[in-house]
Amino acid sequence: IMGDESLPMGQGQSKMNNLFGQNDGFLRLLESAVPAENVIDANGAGLSTDLLFAVHNRVPIDYMGDIADYRFICGPRLYNSWAQSLVSRDTALGDSAVLAGGLFRPLGDQVFYVPNWPENLNLGGNETDGTTLIFSPLANFIYFIGMDLTIERERVPRCDHWEYTMHWLADFMVELPEMVVMVKNLRVCGNAWDGCSPGYGLTNHNPLA
Secondary structure: OOOOOOOOOOOOOOHHHHHHOOOOOHHHHHHHHOOHHHEEEOOOOEOOHHHHHHHHHOOOHHHHHHHHHEEEEEOHHHHHHHHHHHHOOOOHHHHHHHHOOOOOOHHHOEEEEOOOOOOOEOOOOOOOOEEEEEEEEHHHEEEEEEEEEEEEEEEEHHHOEEEEEEEEEEEEEEOOHHHOEEEEEEEOOOOEOOOOOOOOOOOOOOOOO
16 A cells, blocks of 8 residues: 555565555555546545546546446545434434444445554645545555465474465555545645635534535
């Protein structure tokens, strides 16, 4: 997800740099390949129903036939902001959100949330809860493994078992970037996005109201 070939690597660099700097991950690939007309800049605003509809409307007409395969891809905190908005509803769904939880489907779409998805990106100033929302079929993301595979075996007597260590090269690819809709500069706890620039005066009480 966070791979970035522009990071400095080698002796004296952090373990994270030496890990992430090996190759570009999915977010970097999307930033460079998704067509501009498929990108929504939230400008530091938060999730809203208007934004979810705007994402749907950015899906190219050529791929509307694949809409059933699309998923909202995000981190757990952004998903929780959606689920929490349901709690205040005076309906059976609101009761269900409080008592049972579960995976809810915004606009009927499934959510695929990734535990390690970045939700602490710097948006400038003191805003460090930035994130990215992706709308795409999951099959669009390809992970190659197994190149230059090495397997080493070592006996660990104290634990009475054999320990195997494997190393391999990996690479990543987005098969059809033109299918993807990406929302960048989205705040996990921002004021609700309404399609306008920041300063529209909405409150932060219920970002999906």
